[in-house]
Amino acid sequence: xxxxxxxxxxxxxxxxxxxxxxxxxxxxxxxxxxxxxxxxxxxxxxxxxxxxxxxxxxxxxxxxxxxxxxxxxxxxxxxxxxxxxxxxxxxxxxxxxxxxx
Numbered sequence: 001x002x003x004x005x006x007x008x009x010x011x012x013x014x015x016x017x018x019x020x021x022x023x024x025x026x027x028x029x030x031x032x033x034x035x036x037x038x039x040x041x042x043x044x045x046x047x048x049x050x051x052x053x054x055x056x057x058x059x060x061x062x063x064x065x066x067x068x069x070x071x072x073x074x075x076x077x078x079x080x081x082x083x084x085x086x087x088x089x090x091x092x093x094x095x096x097x098x099x100x101x
Contacts, residue, residue: 001060002094002096003058004057008022009051009089011086022081022085023054027040036065037060038058052091
């Protein structure tokens, strides 16, 4: 399995309602794209976030599913929305995880 983690930073003018809509659209990708086992997104509450305000985790069945996710039309539509509401930076990491036994 693959774990995909993304942190998001927004302009000060971006509202919580806009961020909520972005998270809703991100979570909806589970219903639109194959290979997503789990997807979570929410507002950050840590004071150690270095300005990143929102987090996303996506668990994929395999690397191929992650590779299809990024350029997919569905994902790119959400990225376009996030940019339109003031996303100024992201930080992403991807790593392989072992299934619990």
